Amino acid sequence: MARQVIFLYFSFCFVATSDLLHYSVLEETKQNYVVGNVAKDLRLTSNELEMRKLRIVSQKNLNYFNISSENGNLYVISRIDREEICGSEINCFVDLEILAENPVNVYPVRIDIQDVNDNPPRFTKDIFDIGISESASPGARFVLGNALDQDSGTNSLQSYELSPNAHFELVQKPQSEENKYIELILKQQLDREKQQRYKLILTASDGGKPVKTGTTIIQIEVQDVNDNYPVFGQKIYRVNLNENSPAGSLVIQLNATDEDEGSNADITYSFSHIRENARKLFTLDSQTGVIKTNQELDYESARSYQATVEAKDGGGLAAQCTVFIEIEDINDNAPEITLASLYTPVPEDFPPGTLVALINVKDLDSGKNGEVICQILETSTFKLTPSSNNYYKLITTLPLDREENPSYNITVIAKDEGTPPMVSMKTLYVTVLDVNDNPPIFSKPLYISYVPEHTSAGTSIINVNASDLDDNENARITYSISNINFENIPVSSYVSINSVTGVIYAQRSFDYEQLREFQFQLIAKDSGSPPLSSNVTVRICIIDKNDNAPKILYPSPDYEDSTIFEFIPHSAEKGYLVTKVIAVDADSGHNAWLSYHLIQVPDTTLFSIGPHNGEIKIARDLQNTDSLRQKIVVLVKDNGQPSLSSTVTLSLVVAENIQEVVPEIKHKSSNTDVSSNATFFLIIAIVLISVLFVVSVMIIAIVKCKKSNTPTALGTYSRNVYPQFTLGCPSDISDTSLPFPFSYDVCVTLDSKQNEIAYLKPVQNVPTDNLIDTADAPSEKTTQVG
Numbered sequence: 033m034a035r036q037v038i039f040l041y042f043s044f045c046f047v048a049t050s051d052l053l054h055y056s057v058l059e060e061t062k063q064n065y066v067v068g069n070v071a072k073d074l075r076l077t078s079n080e081l082e083m084r085k086l087r088i089v090s091q092k093n094l095n096y097f098n099i100s101s102e103n104g105n106l107y108v109i110s111r112i113d114r115e116e117i118c119g120s121e122i123n124c125f126v127d128l129e130i131l132a133e134n135p136v137n138v139y140p141v142r143i144d145i146q147d148v149n150d151n152p153p154r155f156t157k158d159i160f161d162i163g164i165s166e167s168a169s170p171g172a173r174f175v176l177g178n179a180l181d182q183d184s185g186t187n188s189l190q191s192y193e194l195s196p197n198a199h200f201e202l203v204q205k206p207q208s209e210e211n212k213y214i215e216l217i218l219k220q221q222l223d224r225e226k227q228q229r230y231k232l233i234l235t236a237s238d239g240g241k242p243v244k245t246g247t248t249i250i251q252i253e254v255q256d257v258n259d260n261y262p263v264f265g266q267k268i269y270r271v272n273l274n275e276n277s278p279a280g281s282l283v284i285q286l287n288a289t290d291e292d293e294g295s296n297a298d299i300t301y302s303f304s305h306i307r308e309n310a311r312k313l314f315t316l317d318s319q320t321g322v323i324k325t326n327q328e329l330d331y332e333s334a335r336s337y338q339a340t341v342e343a344k345d346g347g348g349l350a351a352q353c354t355v356f357i358e359i360e361d362i363n364d365n366a367p368e369i370t371l372a373s374l375y376t377p378v379p380e381d382f383p384p385g386t387l388v389a390l391i392n393v394k395d396l397d398s399g400k401n402g403e404v405i406c407q408i409l410e411t412s413t414f415k416l417t418p419s420s421n422n423y424y425k426l427i428t429t430l431p432l433d434r435e436e437n438p439s440y441n442i443t444v445i446a447k448d449e450g451t452p453p454m455v456s457m458k459t460l461y462v463t464v465l466d467v468n469d470n471p472p473i474f475s476k477p478l479y480i481s482y483v484p485e486h487t488s489a490g491t492s493i494i495n496v497n498a499s500d501l502d503d504n505e506n507a508r509i510t511y512s513i514s515n516i517n518f519e520n521i522p523v524s525s526y527v528s529i530n531s532v533t534g535v536i537y538a539q540r541s542f543d544y545e546q547l548r549e550f551q552f553q554l555i556a557k558d559s560g561s562p563p564l565s566s567n568v569t570v571r572i573c574i575i576d577k578n579d580n581a582p583k584i585l586y587p588s589p590d591y592e593d594s595t596i597f598e599f600i601p602h603s604a605e606k607g608y609l610v611t612k613v614i615a616v617d618a619d620s621g622h623n624a625w626l627s628y629h630l631i632q633v634p635d636t637t638l639f640s641i642g643p644h645n646g647e648i649k650i651a652r653d654l655q656n657t658d659s660l661r662q663k664i665v666v667l668v669k670d671n672g673q674p675s676l677s678s679t680v681t682l683s684l685v686v687a688e689n690i691q692e693v694v695p696e697i698k699h700k701s702s703n704t705d706v707s708s709n710a711t712f713f714l715i716i717a718i719v720l721i722s723v724l725f726v727v728s729v730m731i732i733a734i735v736k737c738k739k740s741n742t743p744t745a746l747g748t749y750s751r752n753v754y755p756q757f758t759l760g761c762p763s764d765i766s767d768t769s770l771p772f773p774f775s776y777d778v779c780v781t782l783d784s785k786q787n788e789i790a791y792l793k794p795v796q797n798v799p800t801d802n803l804i805d806t807a808d809a810p811s812e813k814t815t816q817v818g
Contacts (some may be wrong), residue, residue, distance in 0.1 A: 055106065056144035059114035064107050067097065067143060070130060071104025074139065083134050089372050089392065090129040097143070099130060106141070114145045115182040119307070119334070122184060129421070131372055136390060138421050149187040149240025153179040155248035156305055160234070162216065162250060163348025166224040167257040173203070174216040175350055178305050178340070179236035179246055186239035195233040200252075202234075213340075213352065216250065224254040258296040258347025262288040269355045275331040276362050283314060286321035288343030288351055295346030304352060305340035314357075316341065323355065331361040332396045363401040363450025368394050369458040372423070377465035380432040388414065389426040389460055393446045401450035409443045414462075416444070426460070434464040435501040466503040468560025474498045474568040479554075481536070484575045485544040493527070496534040496570065498556035506560035509534075514553040514567070523552040527572065536570065544576040545618045578672025580618040582626055584680045587613070598648075600686045606652050610639070610684060613646035615668040625671035631679070632665035639664060639684075648682070660686045 055068040071081045081104050088099055094117070098109045118124035128141040156177050164174065181189040192214050194202045199222065203215050230252035237245045264286065271284050290297040301321040303311065314337070315326050321343070337357040344350040373390040395402040406424050408416045413432070417425050426442065442460040447453050474496065481494035500507040510531045516523055529536045534556075550572055557565035598611045617624040628646040633639055639662070640651040646668070662684040669677040 051139075053139060053141040054144070055141065056146055057108065057112065058146045058148050059112045060148055060150055061108050061112060063109060063111075067106045067108065069104050070099060070106050070139070070141070074104075074132075076104065084132040085134070086130055086132050088128055089131040089138070089370070090394075094126060096126065097128060112145060114147050114184075115151065117145060119309070120182070120184070124184075131390075133373070136373065136387075138423060140421070147184045147187050149183055149238060149242075149244055151182040151187075152244035153181040153189045153236035153238055153246035155179045155234070155236065155246055156303075157248060159249045159251055161253065161348070163253045163255040163258070164218065164222060165255050165257045165259060165347065166222050167259060168218055168222065170218055170220050172218040174218070175342075175352055176202075176214045176216055176234065176250065177248070177342075178213050179248075180305065180307075181236075181238050181246075183238060183240065188238055189236055190239040191237050193235040193237065194250075195235075197230070197232060199230065200232060222254050228254050230254075253348065255347060258292055258345065258349055260291040260296070260345075261349040262290045262299050262343040262345050262351040264288045264343060264351055264353040267353055269353060270358065271355065272358045272360055273325075273329065274360050274362055275329045276364060277325055277329060279325055279327045281325045283323040283325060283357060284355060286323065286341055286343070286353065286355070288321070288353075290345045290349070292345060292347065296349075298346040299343050302342050302344070303339055304342035307337075309334065310337040310339060313337070314339065329359055331359045331398075332365065335359050361398045361401060363397055363448060363452070363454055365396040365401075366454040366456045367404045367406075367446035367448050368396075369406075369444055369446050369456055370394075371458070371460065374460065374462075376461070377463040378428070378432060379465040379467055380434040381467045381469070382428065382432065384428050384430055386428045387425055388428060388462055390419075391416075391424045391426060391444060391458075392422055393424065394422050395446075395448050397448065397450065401448060403449045404446050405449070406444065406446045409445065411440070411442065413437070413440065414442055432464050434466045434503065435470060437464065438503075439463045466506055468502055468506040468558060468562070468564060470501040470506075471564035471566045472498040472500045472509050472556035472558055473566065474556065477568070479568060479570045480573060481570070482573050482575050483538065483542060485542050485577050486579070487538055487541060489538055489540050491538050492535050493538050493572065494536045494570065496529075496536065496554055496556075496568065498534070498566070498568075500558050502558065502560065506558055508559040509556050510559070512555045512557070514555055516552060518550045518552065523550075526550060527552070529554070542574045544574045544620070545580065547574060549573045576620040576623055578619055578623040578670060578674070578676060580623075581676035582615045582617045582668040582670055582678045584668055584678050585614045585616060587611075587680055587682060589678070589680045597683050597685045600650070600654075600684060602654065602686060604650055604654060604686075606650055608650045610648045610650060611682065613641070613648065613666050613668065613680060613682075615646065615678065617670050619670065619672065623670055623672040627669050627671070629667040629669065630664060631667045632663075634662055634664075638662065641666065648684075654686065662686075 053068075053070065053073055057065070057067045070086060071078075076084065082101075085101065086099050086104060087101070088097065096108065096110050096112050097106055099106050114124050117126065124145040124147075126143045126145060128143065130139045130141055131137075132139065160177055162174050162176075164172070179189055179192070181187070192202055192204065194200065194216075199218060199220055201217050201219055203217050205213060205215060230250075232250040232252065233247055234250050235245050235247050237243050265288075269284055269286070273281070273283060286301060288299050288301070290299055300318045301316055302318060303316055306314075313326055313329065314323055316323050321341070323339075323341075336359060339355045339357075340352055341355060342350050342352050370392040371389060372392050375388055378386065378388055391406070393404050393406045395404050404422070406416060406418070408414060408426070413428060413430050414426055415429050417427065419425050426444075440462045442462060444458045444460065445455060446457075447455045475498070476496075479494060479496055483491075483493050487493070496511065498509050498511070500509055511529050511534045512531060513523055513527065513529055518526065524539070526539055527536050528539055536554075551569055553567050554570050555565055555567055557563050600608070600610055604610075613628055615626055615628075617626055626646075627643045628641050629643070630636075630639065630641050637651055639648055641648050646666070648664075648666070663681065664684065665679055665681050667677055667679050669675050
């Protein structure tokens with residue numbers, strides 16, 4: 033809401049009122065004296081006064097007044113000396129500019145400084161020496177020095193009064209348009225032999241209440257005859273002088289002549305009437321009448337000066353003239369740039385046209401030298417437009433973007449039209465306030481973590497990171513996991529996340545054989561208002577460890593070896609495939625690569641086993657001397673580190689059918705002391721066991737066929753069944769020589785010539801206990817070879 037108010041305030045068009053507020057105040061008024069109430073004159077209520085924040089922005093380098101922010105009173109804050117401010121000017125004004133905000137306005141105020149009678153008349157000399165020739169006739173006039181009163185109007189000098197005497201009286205005459213001078217008139221002729229000197233008191237009075245006076249002494253020396261006065265070429269001299277004239281520059285050379293001779297014709301020059309500020313600036317050579325500058329002049333301090341010069345001859349006769357010195361302006365003041373108001377930082381969502389700063393530009397020079405052109409360095413984001421009373425508005429032209437430009441250095445250039453022109457520059461620093469306009473961005477489009485199985489709960493498994501182009505709270509990011517389920521289990525049961533750092537921790541120990549991969553959505557949300565968020569997918573891949581020993585599917589190790597026979601015909605030759613050991617490993621990759629080894633065999637030359645396919649073959653031709661029954665032990669070992677293994681025992685019988693086995697058994701039994709009844713029951717038991725074995729195999733095959741129709745089965749069984757495993761995560765992290773964790777589907781028959789690689793097809797979480805179908809293919813076996 034505050035930002036909207038500010039926007040409305042700075043969006044108002046700046047208009048300065050044309051009405052001029054007038055006030056008057058006496059000089060020497062005490063501090064805190066209330067000159068007037070600006071708020072009342074501007075018709076502002078108390079609420080408007082507080083909101084508009086009136087303040088004085090310009091007093092032309094003077095600091096006499098201030099304005100109260102509580103009641104709008106314009107009051108005095110320092111001593112006011114009218115003579116110091118305006119000198120001898122009849123009217124004395126102080127111009128102020130009052131700035132009001134919300135909306136922005138500038139109100140001109142003119143204060144009339146009224147004179148009080150605080151200065152008595154003063155003569156330029158305490159004693160005036162006048163020489164009067166005794167030959168002077170009654171009615172002779174003698175010029176006296178003027179008195180000076182710095183007050184104005186009725187408070188200025190009004191009259192002169194001479195002490196009572198019988199020989200002299202006063203007369204007042206105009207000397208110029210502005211000043212008057214007095215003359216002493218001889219009423220009756222002097223007689224030097226009777227009285228050589230006269231001492232008179234001259235009193236000057238002003239018109240104040242009470243009246244102030246100043247006095248000087250007139251000493252009259254009666255001289256011998258000197259009947260010619262000095263004479264100036266003209267009564268008034270006017271001189272124009274550039275303000276850049278160096279110290280010692282010639283102003284004018286005055287020349288007065290006297291027709292007398294000798295000492296009565298020796299003329300000396302002096303200032304008889306000159307203000308103190310001018311006395312410091314100019315010097316007068318008493319012998320030559322040359323007036324020169326004593327120091328540099330400044331048009332902005334005073335535009336003109338006036339001096340009365342007196343020329344006196346050696347006989348005491350004097351004449352006066354007035355010198356007017358006009359100072360001509362040159363372009364010696366660079367424009368002044370004042371920052372009246374600056375709004376920073378600027379919210380980046382403010383529209384174009386927003387008022388950023390209010391700038392005042394002025395030049396103390398006059399004419400063309402004081403005309404100023406203001407502009408800013410080339411920028412497409414801001415522009416400077418003129419307002420009124422030498423004010424300019426700095427406004428935006430394009431939308432701001434803190435992420436592109438967080439701040440701007442704007443250089444304001446003011447150039448006057450003098451010759452040569454003078455230039456001033458001022459740099460404004462404007463910052464852009466951030467708003468929440470950028471959502472968090474993850475450093476990756478997809479996060480994948482490879483976690484070894486059986487990693488303990490609480491382990492850090494991956495660290496995600498998101499960044500936000502915004503600033504401060506708008507860029508403070510918190511992380512969370514979307515509330516979803518994986519296989520009807522909340523993801524939060526699998527992993528957790530540190531909301532500040534983005535570190536993801538395992539909530540449980542994973543088993544590769546139960547869960548190979550899962551994924552979930554991660555949310556990064558900033559703290560802005562309103563907050564912004566973004567999602568990313570995190571995939572967790574479980575890495576297999578060699579934690580499962582090979583599982584032998586055929587022959588089943590659950591049966592006693594005496595009940596399982598593999599028959600070898602008498603006609604079998606070398607290379608004959610006797611049987612095949614089929615095994616699988618629930619692990620993957622190298623951990624599931626199986627190798628087959630004979631670890632216990634009566635005759636090592638009779639049988640051999642394929643190390644990679646488990647095929648047991650006859651290694652040489654059978655001999656009549658070979659035993660009809662062989663018992664061997666096969667070791668199945670995986671390729672993990674460390675390696676795990678399983679064993680199975682097989683009974684091999686050289687016979688065409690089971691009937692040939694019975695006599696051999698009987699023969700063995702006859703060598704013992706077992707009775708004939710026991711032999712009979714043994715034969716019966718063998719037959720029953722064989723029948724039960726065949727029935728069991730058929731039942732298992734029927735169950736397998738039914739399970740193959742479910743969605744989680746390996747597929748529709750055919751004559752060749754292919755156990756299938758899949759890869760859910762990339763294999764580039766495998767530490768084996770083959771892609772990981774792909775499994776290789778192999779269809780294997782008892783005839784090694786029919787073995788073939790089937791295909792690779794991804795499926796999820798394949799059980800390892802249902803990998804063979806013996807119902808449809810009793811002579812064929814299916815296994816997985818790592």
